[in-house]
Amino acid sequence: MARGKSSFVCQACGAISSRWQGKCEACGAWNAIVEEAASAPLPGSAARALGRGRVVALETFEGEADEAPRIRSGIDELDRVTGGGFVFGSVLLLGGEPGIGKSTLLVQASAALARAGHRVVYVSGEEASAQVRLRAQRLGLADAPVALAAETSVEDILTTLKDGAPPKLLVIDSIQTLWTNQVESAPGTVTQVRASAQALIRYAKTTGACVILVGHVTKDGQIAGPRVVEHMVDAVLSFEGDSGRDFRILRAQKNRFGPTDEIGVFAMTGLGLEEVRNPSALFLGDREPDAPGTSVLAGLEGSRPILVEIQALVVPSTLGTPRRAVVGWEGSRLAMVLAVLEARCGVRLGSHDVHLAVAGGLRVQEPAADLAVAAALVSSLLNAPLPVDAVFFGEIGLTGAVRAVAHPGPRLREAARLGFKRAALPAPAEEAAKDAGLVALPVATLDALVARLAA
Ligand code: TYD
Ligand code: MG
Numbered sequence: 001m002a003r004g005k006s007s008f009v010c011q012a013c014g015a016i017s018s019r020w021q022g023k024c025e026a027c028g029a030w031n032a033i034v035e036e037a038a039s040a041p042l043p044g045s046a047a048r049a050l051g052r053g054r055v056v057a058l059e060t061f062e063g064e065a066d067e068a069p070r071i072r073s074g075i076d077e078l079d080r081v082t083g084g085g086f087v088f089g090s091v092l093l094l095g096g097e098p099g100i101g102k103s104t105l106l107v108q109a110s111a112a113l114a115r116a117g118h119r120v121v122y123v124s125g126e127e128a129s130a131q132v133r134l135r136a137q138r139l140g141l142a143d144a145p146v147a148l149a150a151e152t153s154v155e156d157i158l159t160t161l162k163d164g165a166p167p168k169l170l171v172i173d174s175i176q177t178l179w180t181n182q183v184e185s186a187p188g189t190v191t192q193v194r195a196s197a198q199a200l201i202r203y204a205k206t207t208g209a210c211v212i213l214v215g216h217v218t219k220d221g222q223i224a225g226p227r228v229v230e231h232m233v234d235a236v237l238s239f240e241g242d243s244g245r246d247f248r249i250l251r252a253q254k255n256r257f258g259p260t261d262e263i264g265v266f267a268m269t270g271l272g273l274e275e276v277r278n279p280s281a282l283f284l285g286d287r288e289p290d291a292p293g294t295s296v297l298a299g300l301e302g303s304r305p306i307l308v309e310i311q312a313l314v315v316p317s318t319l320g321t322p323r324r325a326v327v328g329w330e331g332s333r334l335a336m337v338l339a340v341l342e343a344r345c346g347v348r349l350g351s352h353d354v355h356l357a358v359a360g361g362l363r364v365q366e367p368a369a370d371l372a373v374a375a376a377l378v379s380s381l382l383n384a385p386l387p388v389d390a391v392f393f394g395e396i397g398l399t400g401a402v403r404a405v406a407h408p409g410p411r412l413r414e415a416a417r418l419g420f421k422r423a424a425l426p427a428p429a430e431e432a433a434k435d436a437g438l439v440a441l442p443v444a445t446l447d448a449l450v451a452r453l454a455a
Contacts (some may be wrong), residue, residue: 009036009190014228036191039182054068055245057453071118071168071210073109077158077275078268080302081237081250083258086210090257091201093175093229095215096239101248102214103127104272105239106171107136111144114295120145121161125152125177139272148427152187153194158203164209172200174214175229190228196231230254241268242361247282248273262302280307280418289388293380297372298391298411298423299364305407305414307391309359310369312376317353328358329369337374337396344400347378347451368405370396371424374446378453388455389421390441394429400446404428412436424449 008017010033015026023030035366070085079085096102107122114120124132129150136142146317147167150229151157157178161167172178178196179187186192197213204211215229217238228237235255241248248262265276276282284296284307293312298305317323327332341347356373358364371394379386393411395403408429415423416436424441433440443449 001302006035006037008033009144012189012202012227014190014194018127019295033242034189036189037185042453054340063325065435070257073274074116075109076110076277077264078105078109079248079419080262080304081236081252081258081264082247083252083255083262086212087234087257088168088210090234091197091203091211091213092235092237093213093215093233094237094239095217097218098216100241101268101273102239103132103173104139104174104268105250105266106212106214107132107141107146108139110146110169110171111136111139111141112187114144119165120146120148120169120171120323121147121167122171122173123149123151123157124173125150126174137448152177152179154178154199158199161203161207166209167309168209170200170209170211172211172213174216176216184310185393187266191268193247194228194232197232209251224286240361240363245361247361251363259302261302263306273387280305280414283308283362286359292385293376295372295376295379295386296415296420297364298415299366299368299369299415300407302410305410305412306362307414307418307420308362310372310376311357312373313348313355314352314377314379315379317351319353322349322351323353324399325353325355327356328361328363329356329373330365333367333370334373336398337370337377339398340398340400340446341374341377341450343444346445347450349381349383349402352381366405367395368393368411371402371426371446371449375424375449375452375453378450382454384453387422389419390424391420394426394443395425396446402426402443402445402449409436412438 003082008020010024010026010029012029012032013024015024015025017033040259068087070087072079072085084309094102110120110122121125129148132148142421173192176195179192180195183191183195200211236253238253239248246267248266248268252260252262256340265279266273269278283452286311295310297308297310299308338349342349348386372392374396375386375392393405395405397403404426410440412423412433413436416438424437424443425433427444430440430442
């Protein structure tokens with residue numbers, strides 16, 4: 001192939017600049033710009049065809065609107081996150097840090113589908129076939145009729161797949177290891193990752209196979225991130241968790257065929273990933289009920305209620321600017337709750353360090369956590385434990401009013417099921433608490449909660 005002009009591509013965000021620079025002007029990443037050969041010009045026939053388009057039929061909103069056909073993997077925690085199974089002809093990116101368990105999850109999903117009689121091809125660009133086989137054997141999946149290949153050339157993979165019926169599921173582990181001879185850049189660069197993904201997306205759309213691309217994300221963003229692929233694919237799932245702990249959380253960041261707020265919870269065991277059907281019990285497992293500064297949030301992740309412990313530590317600061325450290329929640333939301341406590345309730349925290357953590361490695365995103373966070377903060381400041389049998393939820397407004405949140409019923413029923421007796425909640429949810437058999441502690445304003453805790 002004739003060597004074309006080269007361009008300078010940021011490996012973090014994919015932005016192209018005209019010369020090498022230390023810092024990417026688009027995303028601000030340092031030392032991420034790499035010289036890459038410009039992509040090959042379109043072959044003559046394709047270039048000509050661009051000028052002479054064909055007429056496409058224009059349609060109306062009325063008419064057939066079929067649900068996208070899917071296959072369930074049979075792993076409920078995974079199917080919930082995808083929105084009910086893998087969609088045929090779609091491409092899904094599974095991102096996560098190395099070692100988090102992406103390959104393990106996909107080997108298990110591949111085996112489940114293959115055992116159900118579907119054709120599944122698993123292409124590993126990272127590990128030799130023997131390694132993948134060893135893993136499958138250790139997981140007790142050796143008998144599953146998955147077709148396995150260790151290959152990194154996109155052209156070889158696609159040629160191999162032409163033989164026989166297209167698979168229902170094609171797993172590519174990982175997109176960073178692939179290379180296509182359509183572009184000159186090295187494997188792992190943005191240009192290669194993008195071109196390889198494009199070829200596989202075309203394959204999915206033309207054959208109806210569901211393609212899953214694995215993408216490694218590193219904390220420092222040094223490797224060509226799968227970020228450039230995110231807008232090309234139909235769904236992006238991220239697999240998260242602390243590799244020091246056993247819980248893994250699967251979350252949809254983008255999903256053209258389903259919701260993005262559902263989570264799947266797994267535990268990494270010696271026998272692979274096990275589904276956690278009762279995450280509340282898991283997240284409350286290490287709870288020390290009498291410790292000041294802890295509260296239980298009756299939360300909701302997608303359609304599923306999840307109870308989780310919120311831990312706060314408020315201590316006098318020795319620093320000019322006190323520390324605000326948050327794990328598992330948004331820092332800006334904590335700042336808001338602190339400001340409301342200060343302005344509306346007279347709780348002075350300006351000279352205190354504040355540490356806040358959601359126990360168990362869960363990342364809570366809903367504003368319903370406000371009330372549980374405020375309760376934990378005040379409890380820590382007063383060094384007074386909260387009632388052991390109480391759960392909290394409610395959104396706090398800037399005026400200090402406690403606002404209603406969605407779906408109080410499932411939250412309260414889950415709390416009752418796990419043995420809680422009381423619920424501090426927004427006033428409109430009082431009835432729902434009674435229906436669930438809990439004592440309601442309606443809180444109209446944050447002020448009222450603080451007064452009650454200080455009494
Ligand atoms: P892996 O699926 O290879 O991660 P990724 O593909 O995301 O890089 O899993 C890596 C870790 O999981 C590895 O450190 C070992 C651990 N593991 C188990 O604890 N139990 C198991 O059954 C398997 C297969 C892996
Ligand atoms: Mg892997």
